[in-house]
Amino acid sequence: DAGVTQSPTHLIKTRGQQVTLRCSPKSGHDTVSWYQQALGQGPQFIFQYYEEEERQRGNFPDRFSGHQFPNYSSELNVNALLLGDSALYLCATAQTRSGNTIYFGEGSWLTVV
């Protein structure tokens, strides 16, 4: 049973560019959340997707957008990258209404130069 998988694992982008990060949920999970973790900080909630719709959003600008596909996988897009967007981006998945544990992927390290 595959866990939560994310790609790419590392990437470097230039200020102003756009990036797309991908997440495949653990088998049986239908809810996908994205978190941003800056160095020395705990993960910060970006948004959550369920049934292909954004269900909840954290305090992040509109430059951060996402999508969930019919197979429950998800993408996080960040436009007009800033140096401050450099962080570890974590995908977390869960099975809605089951009360099950939330599982995290290995994350994507984004460096903006």
Added chain:
Amino acid sequence: EDKVVQSPLSLVVHEGDTVTLNCSYEVTNFRSLLWYKQEKKAPTFLFMLTSSGIEKKSGRLSSILDKKELFSILNITATQTGDSAIYLCAVQGGSEKLVFGKGTKLTVNP
């Protein structure tokens, strides 16, 4: 606004010591409190606590929740160098969203 505060932020101990990590929280419509261990990238699940006073135990790790005083502790006995990591506490309110503390960085020296 939901909030989680962990203490201490950093801790250095010797192998064999026992450590207690603290987590206090404020959350609307509390659902659960979770502890994760983060070594390099992915936080790995340790415990989920939903009821007060019931200790959860896994090997040398244990945790308990106090919903009246709004805090939880994570205990690690007979620490080993492999316990060196960042320990994250998170609370879950009315949705799947987790609110995290800043974490406690534990270093266990041989």
